Amino acid sequence: MDDDILREKLATSTRILAMQGVLGLFGHVSIFDRDTQRVFISPGFGSDKATTGARDVLVCDLAGKIVDGKGRLPIEWPIHTTLHGARADAVSIAHLHSPYATLYAIAKREFRPVTLQGTLFADGVPLYTQPQLIKEIPQGNRLVELIGSKRGALLRGHGVVVIGKSIEETVYASLILEDDSRKAMQAAALGELNTFDPDECREFGASDSLERRAERAWGYLQKVEARWDRQPGTGQGFLA
Numbered sequence: 186m187d188d189d190i191l192r193e194k195l196a197t198s199t200r201i202l203a204m205q206g207v208l209g210l211f212g213h214v215s216i217f218d219r220d221t222q223r224v225f226i227s228p229g230f231g232s233d234k235a236t237t238g239a240r241d242v243l244v245c246d247l248a249g250k251i252v253d254g255k256g257r258l259p260i261e262w263p264i265h266t267t268l269h270g271a272r273a274d275a276v277s278i279a280h281l282h283s284p285y286a287t288l289y290a291i292a293k294r295e296f297r298p299v300t301l302q303g304t305l306f307a308d309g310v311p312l313y314t315q316p317q318l319i320k321e322i323p324q325g326n327r328l329v330e331l332i333g334s335k336r337g338a339l340l341r342g343h344g345v346v347v348i349g350k351s352i353e354e355t356v357y358a359s360l361i362l363e364d365d366s367r368k369a370m371q372a373a374a375l376g377e378l379n380t381f382d383p384d385e386c387r388e389f390g391a392s393d394s395l396e397r398r399a400e401r402a403w404g405y406l407q408k409v410e411a412r413w414d415r416q417p418g419t420g421q422g423f424l425a
Contacts, residue, residue, distance in 0.1 A: 191216050191225050192239035198277075198352045199227040201406045203234035204413050204420030207283040207363050212344070213259040214279045216352055217269040222247060224269055229259025235415040249322075260320055264346055267325030268332070275348045277355040282344040285366035290339035297380035299372060303365030305336065305358060305395065307386030312339045337362065349399075356406065357399035 195216050202208035212234070215226040224245050227237055243254035247266045251258060261280060268275045289296045289310065296310040311331050319325055319340070328346070332338045336358060337347040347362060349355030372378055381389075413420045 186218065188218075188225075189239065191218060192242045194352050195225050195227055195242050196237045196239045197407060197410065198279075198356050199234050199237040200413075201356055201410050202279065202281065202359065203237075204406075204410050205360055205363075206418065206421045207281045207286075207359060208234045208279075209282070209417065211282045212280055213261070213265075214277070214352075214355070215265040215269070216277050217265075217275065219273075219276075223252060224262075224265055226258065226262065226265055228256060229261070235413075235417070261318055263322050263325030264319050264328065267322060267329050268346075268348060271326075271329045272334075272348070274350050277349045277352040279347045279349075279355050279359050280344060281347070281359060281363075283359070283363040283366070285370055286339070286345045286362045287343070288370060289366060290341050290343060290345065296339065296366070297378070297382075298365055298386060299369045299378055299380050300365050301381075301389055302361050302391060303368075304381050304386035304389045305361050305391040306365070307381075307383050307392070308335045309383075310337050310339050310345070310362070311335060312341060314341050316341055318343070350396075351399065353399040353403040354395060357395070357402045360402075 198214050211230060213227045213229045215224050217224055226243050228241055243251060243256060243258055245251050245258055247270045249262050249266055264280050265278050268278055298304045298306055313328055313331055319328060339345055347355055347359045349358055369378055
C-alpha cells in the first residue's frame with residue numbers, strides 16, 4: 186500500500202480512537218508494511234491524539250530505528266515491532282489505556298464476553314503479569330509468547346493490546362473490547378454475569394464476519410470523526 190495512504194489511515198484511526206475515549210495522553214497505534222519491513226506508528230505520550238495528521242506519523246524498522254519522521258518513538262515501541270515481526274496476521278496493533286477494558290488488567294477476574302459482539306474474543310484475553318512497561322525487545326518477545334494466536338492481551342495495571350489483520354479490524358476490535366468490558370461492569374451491579382463460553386462464542390461466528398463488520402464500522406466512524414469537535418469526552422458512544 187502507498188505510504189501516503191498508510192499514513193492517512195493511521196492518523197485517522199488515531200483520531201477515531203481518541204474520539205471514542207480509548208486513546209488520550211497514553212497509547213499508540215501502528216500499521217506494518219510487510220513488503221518494506223517498516224512500521225508506521227502514531228506519536229505516543231503527550232501528543233494530541235485528537236489532531237493527529239499524516240505528517241505526525243513516524244516510521245521505524247523492526248529494531249526500533251526511525252527511518253522517517255520527526256520526533257521520538259513511543260517508549261513502548263517493542264509492543265509493535267515484536268508482534269509485527271512474529272505474526273503474519275498482525276498487520277495493525279493498538280496499545281490503549283481503555284478505561285473499562287483496563288479494569289480486567291487490575292481486578293482478579295478473567296475476561297469473558299458478555300455481549301454477542303464481544304464473542305469476537307472467544308479465545309480470551311490473557312494477562313501479561315510483569316509490572317513493567319514494555320520498553321525492551323525481550324519484554325516484547327514475552328508478550329508475543331503470551332498472546333500466541335489470540336487477538337490481544339491485558340497488561341497488568343496498565344492497559345490493553347489489540348491485534349488486527351487491518352487497521353479497520355484493530356479499531357473495531359478495540360472498541361468491541363471496551364464496550365463489552367463496560368457492559369460487564371455495569372451489569373455486575375444487577376447480579377451475576379451471564380457470560381458466553383468458548384463454544385457459544387464460536388457458534389455465533391463473530392470472527393467469520395469481522396472483515397465486513399470492521400469495514401462498515403470504519404465507514405461510519407470516519408463520517409462521525411469528520412464532524413467531531415475534537416474535545417475530550419464529546420465523541421464517545423459508538424456502541425452505546
